[in-house]
Amino acid sequence: MTGTELLPEAAIGRAAGLLRAGALVAFPTETVYGLGADARQARAVARIFEAKGRPRFNPLISHFPDAEAAFAEVVADARAHAVAERFWPGPLTLVLPRAPESRIDPLASAGQPTLAVRVPAHPLARALLRAAGVPVAAPSANRSGAVSPTTAAHVMDGLGGRIEAVLDGGPCAVGVESTVLDLSGPKPLLLRPGGVTEAALAALLGPIGRPGAAAEGAALPAPGMMRSHYAPGLPVRLAARAVGPEEALLAFGPPLPGAGAVWQLSESGDMVEAASRLFAGLRWLDEEGARRGLSGIAAMPVPEEGLGAAINDRLARAAAPRG
Incomplete structure (x- = not known):
């Protein structure tokens, strides 16, 4: 620009x-x-x-x-x-x-x-x-x-x-x-x-309520507001260095071999592209993984630089223990 x-x-x-x-x-x-x-x-x-x-x-x-x-x-x-x-x-x-x-x-x-x-x-x-x-x-x-x-x-x-x-x-x-x-x-x-x-x-x-207290780091329905936790139905495994045929793969960069399904965030390592494809990828892997009977989603590491911090923040919440 x-x-x-x-x-x-x-x-x-x-x-x-x-x-x-x-x-x-x-x-x-x-x-x-x-x-x-x-x-x-x-x-x-x-x-x-x-x-x-x-x-x-x-x-x-x-x-x-x-x-x-x-x-x-x-x-x-x-x-x-x-x-x-x-x-x-x-x-x-x-x-x-x-x-x-x-x-x-x-x-x-x-x-x-x-x-x-x-x-x-x-x-x-x-x-x-x-x-x-x-x-x-x-x-x-x-x-x-x-x-x-x-x-x-x-x-x-x-x-x-x-x-x-x-x-x-x-x-x-x-x-x-x-x-x-x-x-x-x-x-x-x-x-x-x-x-x-x-x-x-x-x-x-009539009477207007207020949201209850939210968990630290949970997602928000609008800026600065009530929080709720979003995660795929399949469990998410972070910092994956290997993946098997029973897992779906959220790839960043050259994909790991052997996954049962793959969604590429950005093969070139473009953080803006990766951010733009994150939520669509989690949804697709969840649906495709369930359709194929896979056991979970393995997420490859994303550097913390630039939008990587936001991507990792979102992935960490997606991978958090379910309540």
Whole structure:
């Protein structure tokens, strides 16, 4: 990459085309600038983590121009429709079960059965989302741990040279991040307070619960929120140096010989490619291994450098003892 384009508002078409092509484009929302990628493309989503230096594969919120587009990706009940009618567009994220026909790549949801979806209120963001025509995964457009950006200049300072473009919509209305409400279970749960108050939600839905304590290092249904453990049905063995015909192999680099089934993360050792193929690979090996009667999944070592730390973090949780 030679540099980051700073695009004026009128360049929505250019920004939308970049997103569809798998590029990273920062854009304004009503809270802060988001770092957008086509949520259908695993490699583009993996590049978000790389650009931000995000330490692990926390789920990302996917953004849509309207409720109809958002609900095409999830299973939305009457509660979700009522909340969306009242609070969308706006700073509210809903966590709902993934629809079987959802196009969003598992990496964007950290391999979870739920998706976090939002319809932002910023007019330029919605115009970009309409023009792109794809779900856009977008955390804040800053290096991990840095202050969230509220101007295009802030984004350029932190991510210039690491992403393809910034769509300049002027300063954001500085405010709190979106409220995150989990409607995937029988009781509404407030996972993160934000721009929509708990009182306003309770007036519509009744009592709102809070998530219980989570195990250290467990996966999250949305950034900074309630945690749950994801793992394949087959047990995962880490740092495999040999593999037999009774095991499936998650390969990184030249594959070990003799496995009953093989999924290649990246034969060339490309960390972005490996990250983009991780969750799809675990799912495929689990299904194919069960179909072939295999006993488990052997994962070859992945270096800790760059996205390797996030890959190993996810694999360690997948391999953890089952409760």
